[in-house]
Structure formats: structure tokens, C-alpha cells
Amino acid sequence: MAASWITPPTRTELIENLVSGVDRYNPSNVGILEDYLYHQIRSQEYDCLANLAILKLYQFNPDLYNPDVVINILIKALGASPLPDFNLCISLLDERPPNASLDEPDPLPVLLPVLHGLHHLLYRCRFPAFWRAYRSDQLESLRDNYTVECAGFEDSIREVVIRAVKSTFTRIGTDRLGLYLDLDSPEELKSYIDKLGWTLNSEGTVVNIPANLDNQIEAVVVQESIKLPQLTKVIAQAARS
Amino acid sequence: MSRPTLWSTADMDDDLADAVDAELSIYAQQGQNPAIYDQLGAQIEQLEPLLAIQQHMAALAAVPDVVKSFIVSFHQAILNRDLPSITMFYTTTFPKLTDRFYSRAEWPEPEIIAPLLSSNNATEDQVHIFLVLYRDLYYRHVYSRLQPNIDDRFHSYENSCELFNYLLNSPSSANDESDEPAPVDLVLPEQWLWDIIDEFIYQFQVFCSWRSKVKSKTDDELMMLADGTGVWSSYSVLNVLYSLIQKSKINEYIVALKEEQGKENPRPAEEVAQSISPYTALPLYRTLGYFSVLGLLRVHVLLGDFTLGLKVMDQVGEFLLGGSSFGAKTNKSSFTALPTLPATHISTHYYVGFCYMMLCRYPDAIRTFVTVLNFFQRMQRMRNYSGYERKDQYDQIAKTADRTLALYAMCHSLVLPGSPFTRLDDNITNSAKERYGDQMGRMSRGGSDALVAFEELFLYACPKFINANSPPYDDPEAIALLLNADPADAAEGSSPIPTDPTHRHLRLFLASAGAQSPLPTLRSFLHLYTSLTTEKLSSFLDLVKVNESDKEAVEDAEAEEEAIQEMMVLKQSSKSLSRIVPVQGKVDKGNDASSTGVRAQGSLLAGEMISTSDLNFVIDDNTIHIAESTVGRRYAGWFIKNTERSQRVLDEIRGSPLPRGKIGQKQHVPGAVTSGADAGAPAGSTDISGHKKPPTKTVAWGGAGTRATVDV
Numbered sequence: 001m002a003a004s005w006i007t008p009p010t011r012t013e014l015i016e017n018l019v020s021g022v023d024r025y026n027p028s029n030v031g032i033l034e035d036y037l038y039h040q041i042r043s044q045e046y047d048c049l050a051n052l053a054i055l056k057l058y059q060f061n062p063d064l065y066n067p068d069v070v071i072n073i074l075i076k077a078l079g080a081s082p083l084p085d086f087n088l089c090i091s092l093l094d095e096r097p098p099n100a101s102l103d104e105p106d107p108l109p110v111l112l113p114v115l116h117g118l119h120h121l122l123y124r125c126r127f128p129a130f131w132r133a134y135r136s137d138q139l140e141s142l143r144d145n146y147t148v149e150c151a152g153f154e155d156s157i158r159e160v161v162i163r164a165v166k167s168t169f170t171r172i173g174t175d176r177l178g179l180y181l182d183l184d185s186p187e188e189l190k191s192y193i194d195k196l197g198w199t200l201n202s203e204g205t206v207v208n209i210p211a212n213l214d215n216q217i218e219a220v221v222v223q224e225s226i227k228l229p230q231l232t233k234v235i236a237q238a239a240r241s
Numbered sequence: 242m243s244r245p246t247l248w249s250t251a252d253m254d255d256d257l258a259d260a261v262d263a264e265l266s267i268y269a270q271q272g273q274n275p276a277i278y279d280q281l282g283a284q285i286e287q288l289e290p291l292l293a294i295q296q297h298m299a300a301l302a303a304v305p306d307v308v309k310s311f312i313v314s315f316h317q318a319i320l321n322r323d324l325p326s327i328t329m330f331y332t333t334t335f336p337k338l339t340d341r342f343y344s345r346a347e348w349p350e351p352e353i354i355a356p357l358l359s360s361n362n363a364t365e366d367q368v369h370i371f372l373v374l375y376r377d378l379y380y381r382h383v384y385s386r387l388q389p390n391i392d393d394r395f396h397s398y399e400n401s402c403e404l405f406n407y408l409l410n411s412p413s414s415a416n417d418e419s420d421e422p423a424p425v426d427l428v429l430p431e432q433w434l435w436d437i438i439d440e441f442i443y444q445f446q447v448f449c450s451w452r453s454k455v456k457s458k459t460d461d462e463l464m465m466l467a468d469g470t471g472v473w474s475s476y477s478v479l480n481v482l483y484s485l486i487q488k489s490k491i492n493e494y495i496v497a498l499k500e501e502q503g504k505e506n507p508r509p510a511e512e513v514a515q516s517i518s519p520y521t522a523l524p525l526y527r528t529l530g531y532f533s534v535l536g537l538l539r540v541h542v543l544l545g546d547f548t549l550g551l552k553v554m555d556q557v558g559e560f561l562l563g564g565s566s567f568g569a570k571t572n573k574s575s576f577t578a579l580p581t582l583p584a585t586h587i588s589t590h591y592y593v594g595f596c597y598m599m600l601c602r603y604p605d606a607i608r609t610f611v612t613v614l615n616f617f618q619r620m621q622r623m624r625n626y627s628g629y630e631r632k633d634q635y636d637q638i639a640k641t642a643d644r645t646l647a648l649y650a651m652c653h654s655l656v657l658p659g660s661p662f663t664r665l666d667d668n669i670t671n672s673a674k675e676r677y678g679d680q681m682g683r684m685s686r687g688g689s690d691a692l693v694a695f696e697e698l699f700l701y702a703c704p705k706f707i708n709a710n711s712p713p714y715d716d717p718e719a720i721a722l723l724l725n726a727d728p729a730d731a732a733e734g735s736s737p738i739p740t741d742p743t744h745r746h747l748r749l750f751l752a753s754a755g756a757q758s759p760l761p762t763l764r765s766f767l768h769l770y771t772s773l774t775t776e777k778l779s780s781f782l783d784l785v786k787v788n789e790s791d792k793e794a795v796e797d798a799e800a801e802e803e804a805i806q807e808m809m810v811l812k813q814s815s816k817s818l819s820r821i822v823p824v825q826g827k828v829d830k831g832n833d834a835s836s837t838g839v840r841a842q843g844s845l846l847a848g849e850m851i852s853t854s855d856l857n858f859v860i861d862d863n864t865i866h867i868a869e870s871t872v873g874r875r876y877a878g879w880f881i882k883n884t885e886r887s888q889r890v891l892d893e894i895r896g897s898p899l900p901r902g903k904i905g906q907k908q909h910v911p912g913a914v915t916s917g918a919d920a921g922a923p924a925g926s927t928d929i930s931g932h933k934k935p936p937t938k939t940v941a942w943g944g945a946g947t948r949a950t951v952d953v
Contacts (some may be wrong), residue, residue, distance in 0.1 A: 006846050020552075025476070049548060056546055059709045062473055082813050087749045091545040091599070122948055124756045125809040128802070148274045168812045171862040176805075206862055214812070217857040220870035226877045234881055239889045 007082070010045040012036075023043035024053045027061045032060055035074075044152040046076055048085050055092040066110040074115050079156030081122040081165075090116075113140060127161050131182040151180050154182070162196065169208050277435070281759040300353045308338055308349070308918040309357055316358050319427075328430040337380060347387065348379050370407060374398045381440050384447065391462050394448055398472050405481050408529070424520050431528055431580040438532045439584075441481070442539055448473040449707035466714040467546050475709045478540060482533045489530025495693050528580050531557065535589050538596075544708050545742060546598040551845040554593065557844040583620055587613055587638050591645050591846065595704065598648060599746070601753055603656045603817045604853055610649040614669045617642040643676075646825050647702035650677045651695060654684035656853050657752060658815075687761040695754050699747050706742035760811050767856055773865045808860060815854035820847060842844055 007016070018024055026168050026205065033054045036198040040046055049075045057066045068104060070093065077085040093112075132138065147153045161180045176188060183189045199208045209215065294902040339348070349574055351372045358368045364500055380397035383389050410678040413426050452466065454475075471477065486492070497513050511522070520526040527906035532555045543549035552560070563820040597606035617638070766781050767773070858867045893949040899930070 003847055013410055022487075025479065043933060050553075052546065056544075056549070059544065084753070086601070087599070087601075087753070088548060090749055091547070091746060093745075103694075120752060120756075123753065123810075125806045125813065127806070164809045164813060167816070168809045169860045169862075172860070173862055214816070214858045217859050217866065217868040219868040221873045222870060224875045224877060230877075230881060234884050 004050060008045065008047045011047050011050065015047070015050055017052050019050050021186075023037055024056070025060065026224045027057060027064060027126060027193070030057045030061075030064050031056060035055070036068070036073060037069060041072055041150045041197070044156070046080065046156075048080065048083075050090070052088060052092060053075065055089060059092055067106050068146075070108055071111055072114075072150065076148055076156075078119055078122060079113070079153070079160060081119065081160050088241060107141075114139060114142060122157070122160055125164050127164075127180040127182075130157070136184075158182075158192075166209055169209050170215050171201075171208055174178075174200070174205055174207055177207055191194060243341065265462065283942070296710045297353050297356075300349060301356065304349050304354070305342055308342060309354075311335075311338060312354050312357055316368075319371055320367060322426075322428040324428050325432065327428070329587060331430055331433050335378065339614060342384065343382065348382055351376050351379065360678065369681055373404050373407065374429075375401060377404060377437060377440070379445075379626050381436070384440070384444060389447075389466055394444070394451075395465070395469060395472055397444055398448075401444070402477070404437070404480075405485070409484050410527075424523050424526060427525060429525060430583060434525070434528050435532050435582055437581075438482075438529070438536045442543075444705055445473050445540075446543055446705055449709075450705065453708050455712045463714060466711070469669075470711070470714070475540075475544070478538075482537045482540065485526075485529050485533040486537070488520050489526040489533075490518050491527065491530030491534060492556040493510075493522050501930075503828070508866065514700070520809075523722050527811065531580065532585065535585055538592050539704075542592050542595060542704055544709050547599045547847065550592065551597050551600075554845055559591065584618075584634065584638055587617060587645070589639050590780070591641050591648075592646065592704070594648060598652055600818075602818050602820075603652045604851070605819055605848070606652045607656065608820075610645050610652065611669050613645060614642065614649065614672070617645075618672075618727065620666070643837055644702040646673055646676055647698045650681050650861055651684065651698050651702075651754075651888050653693075655680060655757060662886060687758040689758070691758050692751055692755055695751060696747060699750055700743070703743060704748060708742055757814055759807055760814060762805055763811055764856060767858060768866070768869070771864075771867050773867065774907065775801050775804055775863050775865060778808075778865065805860065808858070808865070813859070815852055815856075816850050817853050818848040820850045820851075821853075828929075939951065 011019075014032070016034065018029055023029055027031065033050055035045070036050055037054065040051075048060045054069060055073065058070070073088055074086065077089050080086070118130060118133060120131065121127075134143070158181050163181065164179065174186070176185075177193075178184065181189065181192065183192055190200070193207055200206070201208060253757060260686045311330070314332075315327075318330060338537070354370065355368070358371060376397075377400060380389075380400060382394065383393055384397070408425055408427075408608055411423065457464070494514055494517055497517060501513055515522045521530075534553060537553045538550045539546070541553065590609050594606045594609035594613075597603070597609060620638075646669075649669060653673065655668065677698065680694040680698055683690045685691075763782070766778060780806050783800050855870045856867065858865055859868065860866075
């Protein structure tokens with residue numbers, strides 16, 4: 001599973017060479033990587049290591065810094081929760097020197113705590129709280145400027161929810177699921193569930209989640225396994241005496 | 242009016258005397274005639290080199306003879322490529338002389354000792370190289386024992402650059418007409434090569450943290466920093482390390498070795514190295530390349546890029562950290578012709594484990610830490626026998642091991658208790674409890690106490706992170722802004738994301754650790770049931786909350802929601818990416834599974850999701866079903882161990898000489914010995930005419946004693 005995180009199948013060879021080689025430090029390559037980011041945004045793909053490469057270039061060359069790119073990267077990383085992608089991105093955001101040359105005021109210091117809060121809610125699986133915060137007036141600027149451009153942002157958040165729900169539940173009430181997915185009307189919920197391949201029970205109140213590795217539990221007793229070589233010494237001694 | 246000279250200059254050189262007179266007369270005629278300044282200035286310039294030489298000769302005379310002979314023989318050994326003597330000089334003589342003469346002062350400057358070297362029939366180039374190496378030792382001494390000033394920092398950087406330039410780009414010898422740089426004909430001990438790279442990164446780190454303290458700089462320093470923006474820049478450091486890696490083709494070498502190992506008749510390592518490139522064939526470059534990979538890992542961690550750090554270790558990591566048959570054993574160096582020093586071992590494992598920890602891959606982190614801590618404990622025991630020559634080096638290793646232990650303690654508490662990983666090594670867990678018992682107790686209990694304990698240990702154990710960029714010294718306005726920034730202002734409008742890198746990483750770590758703090762309580766409730774309704778669970782948690790704080794009771798539905806969401810977090814935390822994946826044996830109807838071993842993934846970043854908790858649960862609409870996996874009693878190992886031990890004792894007794902004694906006394910023997918054995922007294926039975934038997938292992942059924950008497 002980590003293999004696809006390290007090398008997503010959607011990554012092109014050009015980007016692969018860039019990310020795995022020494023060229024990733026070349027400041028003139030930042031344009032290529034930024035274009036790749038916008039490609040990810042438009043086509044609902046995600047490539048963590050390439051985005052980290054952009055942040056690293058910003059770390060070494062502060063004049064290349066582009067706050068919009070950073071915010072987009074962070075938004076994309078939100079959809080990868082609970083993997084540590086978001087934290088990795090923050091680790092690479094160094095301190096910014098004051099009066100850096102930007103045309104407009106830097107939106108990042110304002111939005112960063114907001115994004116941090118959203119990530120925290122997702123990490124702690126507080127999904128209704130997340131949707132409440134996301135839809136609130138405070139985050140209007142985030143919604144209008146950034147997430148609206150990111151195709152399928154809300155769907156990627158829903159995927160986070162589904163990942164968590166899938167591993168914890170075998171059956172879940174439709175109300176609760178709707179609350180987690182922020183799908184208010186029953187029709188929306190039904191169509192989403194159908195897309196996933198899940199089924200509803202007869203009254204339409206409970207969703208059945210198919211069996212997967214995580215939600216099948218059984219009490220296991222781990223026995224130790226004795227191999228013959230371990231017993232050779234004992235048997236030999238017994239044979240002698 | 243000429244001032245009378247205060248002392249007689251008759252016995253100094255004539256030129257010198259004139260120069261001195263000239264200087265003094267400047268003071269006499271101050272401000273009188275500017276033209277004189279120029280004239281005198283010109284004179285002084287001519288005479289300065291002579292002055293300098295005079296000073297140097299005086300200083301050279303002040304150098305103790307022991308030191309002078311040491312320098313000469315050191316130089317000779319390097320010229321002769323005499324590795325054992327170089328090693329001895331470097332590891333023993335140099336520290337001894339440092340302690341004796343220079344424990345609080347600098348070694349003599351390179352210019353001063355230069356005249357000593359001309360006697361060794363060395364070319365100028367070779368003398369130059371020796372001086373570069375000498376400067377390396379000189380600056381290392383300054384950084385470790387004394388406080389380097391800004392000049393020292395700049396000069397040490399230049400010296401390091403010169404050394405690496407020489408190693409990487411020296412033109413080939415005269416017979417070879419090509420323009421390609423050729424490998425250098427130098428032999429240095431491995432310890433020194435590791436110290437070169439280690440020190441280089443250390444000086445870089447120290448410089449970066451010194452550089453970011455804008456407020457404490459003098460004006461002179463500000464000016465120098467404004468001019469020298471290329472000094473110790475991240476790009477140049479990375480450039481050096483990457484070039485060493487590329488030149489020595491160390492990654493290709495390891496890949497080739499791996500392939501070789503799988504073949505029928507593996508070629509010796511040296512041959513493999515030869516086939517890759519002339520640089521790889523030389524142990525100097527191989528070692529440097531290998532150490533550069535480890536150095537690169539360290540630099541990436543210092544800059545906060547954990548995935549990249551693990552990525553550069555792709556080939557080397559598998560070799561060093563094991564997990565496959567191509568694993569590292571301490572005496573594998575002869576097979577692979579790569580060095581294994583204790584310092585590198587411990588340092589690398591520390592950084593790799595730290596990367597895993599920041600990636601929230603706690604099982605991998607724990608495994609790494611356990612490996613290295615076991616190694617260190619064995620080393621500690623050995624130390625009393627073999628006597629480590631460099632005490633300061635041992636101290637440094639011990640400090641890193643201590644921090645590794647702290648990181649282990651943190652990971653131990655974060656992997657939920659009861660997981661199979663905490664049973665990995667009781668030995669290490671016990672030492673961790675001894676050292677950090679208080680914090681570990683607090684961390685495992687969860688709650689806000691835990692976060693304080695995490696913070697303490699994290700700040701102690703984390704690497705000294707640095708900022709990649711310097712404050713804008715070349716922009717006077719920006720600097721003025723920074724200098725005049727009022728601390729009160731900063732505190733008020735401060736963003737919750739602190740700018741100091743250490744604290745930034747601390748906050749991230751605390752966020753993920755904090756998310757897990759309510760979980761131990763949750764687990765303790767789940768342990769008690771096999772199935773449970775969510776309402777009941779939420780009422781338990783309510784009780785806990787009401788006990789903990791004075792908040793009014795949350796509404797039922799909300800409380801239930803909270804409980805369910807915590808359950809999801811619990812489920813999430815019990816899964817983790819791990820590089821070593823246990824392979825399950827067949828599961829038959831009795832729900833017995835036997836772990837048949839482990840399977841390891843290739844590179845360090847790869848892995849699969851595994852469960853880290855023995856408590857498994859699932860929510861079925863409103864009911865929680867819980868299943869616990871337990872480990873069956875491991876009786877077989879115990880029995881085998883004790884059977885073998887008893888057999889060994891029996892063989893020993895059978896082999897030992899018969900006890901001498903009067904015939905009469907032998908009748909007492911069965912009773913005496915059996916009672917001795919029964920009482921479990923380990924003291925040899927001296928009642929058999931003073932002949933001490935070796936203390937028998939007390940076996941419960943007194944078998945050894947009775948058997949022996951029967952044979953007699």
C-alpha cells in the first residue's frame with residue numbers, strides 16, 4: 001500500500017526523474033512541479049512526494065515562494081488523512097523573512113491555523129465538527145478561493161470518512177452516516193452508497209458495510225510453533241542416555 | 242620632535258628597528274602631516290611580511306618539541322601512506338597532546354608549523370594537503386573545546402571546501418593526458434573520514450543556529466554575514482554530499498554486491514568495486530561515499546524533510562538495518578568491504594528511527610531503536626574489557642544512545658499497550674523504565690499530563706533542527722525590522738505556528754500524540770467486555786469526564802457521538818504502516834493462528850498496514866463487538882531451555898573428579914546432599930571432607946545430587 005504512496009501510478013516519468021534525482025534541487029524546475037500540482041488539482045490525483053519536493057524548493061529559495069501553491073498542497077494533503085502527509089508538509093514550511101517581495105499580502109499566516117484546525121478535526125475523526133467548521137462563514141475565503149478550484153475536494157474528504165467508517169463498522173445507521181458524509185437528503189446519501197457498492201437494509205435505516213480486513217474480528221490465540229530443529233538437542237540427549 | 246626611544250633597538254634587525262621607530266614616530270607626529278602616513282604606510286607594507294615571519298618564528302619556538310616531532314612524523318606517515326601509524330597518530334597521540342598542552346588553547350596555526358614540513362622531501366602539493374588536513378583537526382579542536390568566532394567559522398568552511406575540492410576534483414597525474422579528475426592517492430583511517438563528514442555537518446548545524454540569532458550580533462559580524470551569503474549555505478553542503486555519493490557510486494556498488502551474493506561463486510567485494518569505477522575501487526572513496534549517504538540522512542532530518550531522509554537511504558538502509566538476508570552483522574565488513582564503526586551505527590539508527598517516529602510509524606521506529614540499544618548495551622559491557630581510546634567520542638555515543646532511549650520510551654507509550662511490539666524487548670523496556678520511569682508512567686496514562694511528559698522528552702531527544710535560510714543579513718531594512726521587533730508585539734499577534742523549527746516539529750508531534758491521549762481509558766473499558774452498547778460506553782466516558790473536570794454533563798446523544806468518534810480514532814491508531822510484516826500461518830477452525838515468521842519489504846519507506854493492537858473491535862450499528870487476541874503459554878521454549886541446562890549440569894558433574902572422603906562418611910552423603918539440594922543451597926557441599934563441589938544448579942527434584950551419589 002505504501003508503494004502507491006511512494007510512486008503513484010499517475011506520476012509521469014518526467015516527474016519521477018525529477019523527484020528521485022538531484023534535479024529536484026534545481027530552482028528552475030519548480031515550474032514543472034507546480035504545473036504537476038495543478039494537474040493533480042484538476043484531475044483528482046494526488047502525489048505526496050512531488051508536492052513535498054515543491055515545498056523543499058521553497059525552503060531553499062524563499063524568492064520562489066508562492067502562497068497559493070502552498071495552500072493548495074495543504075488542501076490536497078487534508079484528503080490523505082490519517083496518513084501523516086499534512087504534518088510532513090508543515091514540517092517543511094520554514095520561517096518566512098519579513099517584507100518578502102510579494103504583490104499582495106500573504107494569505108498563508110491567516111489560513112494556516114485554520115487548515116491546521118481542520119486537519120486536527122479530521123485526524124480525530126470529528127467529522128460532523130469538520131463539516132460544521134468547513135461550512136461556517138469564517139472559512140468562506142478558503143472555500144471561495146481555494147477549495148472551489150480543487151476538483152473533488154469534498155469527495156476526497158468523504159473518502160477519508162469512508163476509510164474510517166469502513167474499518168470500524170459492520171453496520172451503521174443512515175442518519176449517522178449522512179451526518180459524517182455531510183449528505184443531508186436521503187436521495188444523495190442513497191446514490192453515494194450505491195456508488196460505493198454498499199447496501200441498505202429493508203427499512204432503509206441501516207447501511208451494511210461489506211466485509212473487509214479490518215471489520216472482521218476474531219479472537220485469535222497465538223500459539224507458538226515448535227520446529228523440529230529446536231528439539232534436536234533434547235532428542236539427541238534422550239537418545240544417548 | 243622625536244620621542245626618545247623607550248628601549249634600545251640595537252639588538253633587533255635593522256629593518257625591524259626602523260619599522261618600529263617609524264611606527265612610534267607616527268604617534269609622535271600625530272595629525273601633523275598626512276603625506277607622512279602614506280610614505281610610512283608604504284614602508285610598513287614592505288616590512289610586514291618580515292614582521293610576520295618574525296612573529297611566526299617566535300611562535301614556532303614556543304611550540305613544545307614533542308608537538309613538533311609529532312607533526313613531522315605525522316606528515317611522514319601520511320606521505321608514506323602508512324595506515325597503521327596514521328591511525329595511531331590520529332586516535333591516540335593527537336588527543337593526548339591536546340589534553341596535555343592545548344586543552345584550553347588552540348593548536349599552533351598552520352602557518353606557524355609550515356616550516357617544519359619542508360624537511361620531509363614532500364612536494365608543495367603534498368605539504369599543502371597536509372596543511373589542509375591539519376587545519377581540519379585544528380578547527381575541530383576549536384569548535385569542540387573553545388568558542389569559535391566568526392572568522393573561525395568562515396575559515397573552517399573554506400578549509401572544508403578546499404579539502405572536498407581536492408578529493409573530488411583534483412586533476413589527474415601528469416602521465417594521464419585526459420582532463421577527467423582522478424582519484425586522489427591518499428590513505429586515511431575510517432574514523433577520521435567519518436569525523437570529517439560528521440564535523441562538516443556539525444559545523445553547518447552550529448553555524449545555522451548561530452546565524453538565526455540576529456539580536457546578539459555585533460556590527461562587524463553583521464557586515465561579514467551580509468557579504469558572505471554563500472558561506473555554509475544549504476546548497477553547498479548538499480552539493481558536497483551528493484557529489485561524494487555520485488563520485489564513489491556507492492549505491493551502484495551496494496546493488497552489485499547484492500546481486501553478487503545471490504550468485505553461485507560470488508566474486509570478492511574488491512573485484513566488484515573495481516568493476517564499477519576507479520573511484521569505487523579505492524577504500525577512501527568508498528568509505529566517504531558511504532558516510533556521505535549517512536550524512537545526507539542527517540542533513541535532511543535537520544531540515545525537517547523526513548521522507549527524503551529515508552529515501553536517500555534506499556540502498557544503504559537495507560544493508561545497514563537488516564530485515565533481509567543481506568543484513569548487517571557486525572563483522573560483515575570484510576565481506577562487503579564497507580566500514581562499520583559504532584558511532585555511525587548508533588547515529589544512523591537514531592536518525593532513521595526519528596524519521597519513522599515523525600511519520601507516525603511507531604512499530605518501525607521501535608524496531609530500529611531496539612536494534613541499536615541492544616548493540617550499545619553490548620558495547621558498554623565490552624568497554625570494560627577493551628578500553629575505548631577516545632573518551633570524548635564514547636561520551637558522544639553515550640549521549641546519542643541516551644536520546645535514543647528517550648525516543649524509545651515515547652514510542653513505547655504511543656504504540657498502544659498490549660500490542661505485540663511492546664513485548665519485543667523487555668531488557669530495553671526495563672532500562673527505559675529505570676531512566677525515564679516517571680515520564681513513561683505519565684505518558685501511558687493519557688490525559689494532559691501525558692502531553693507535558695511528551696514535550697519534555699521530545700525537547701531533550703530531538704535533533705537540533707535548523708532553518709535552511711539565513712535571516713536577511715544582506716537586506717539592511719529587513720534586519721533593522723528584526724532587530725527592533727518588540728518581543729511583546731511578537732507574543733501578542735503570534736500565530737499559533739511557532740517559527741522556531743524545533744517547536745514547530747514539537748507541536749506537530751504533540752498534536753498526533755494528543756489525539757491518542759484519551760485512548761488508554763477507552764481501551765481499559767473495552768478490555769472488560771466482549772460486547773457493549775454504545776450508550777453504555779458513553780456513560781462510562783461521561784463518568785470519567787465528570788470526574789476529571791467540572792464541565793456540565795454533555796447531552797446523551799452528543800456524548801454517544803463523541804464515544805463513537807473516539808472509537809474510530811482507536812481503530813485508526815491500531816493500524817500502522819510497517820516495514821516488517823508478520824506472515825500469518827494457516828488459520829484453522831479452532832481460530833488458532835501461528836505466526837510463521839516475518840517478511841520484510843525492500844526500501845525503508847515501503848510497508849504495509851499491520852495491526853498493532855491485540856484488542857480488536859467492530860461496531861454493529863449500536864453494539865460494539867470486541868475480540869482480544871492472546872498469546873498462548875509458551876511452555877515449549879522454557880522446557881527446552883531447562884532440559885538443556887540440566888543436561889549440561891549433569892555432564893559437568895559426571896565429568897568432575899570424584900569427591901574424596903572416608904568410606905564411613907559416604908553413608909551420610911545421600912541425606913546431606915539431598916537435603917542440600919532440596920534446601921536449594923547453592924554453596925558447594927563442604928561436609929564431604931572439605932572438598933568443595935561446584936555449586937549445583939538447584940533442580941527441583943534434587944536430581945543432580947542423588948544421581949551423583951548413585952554413581953559414586
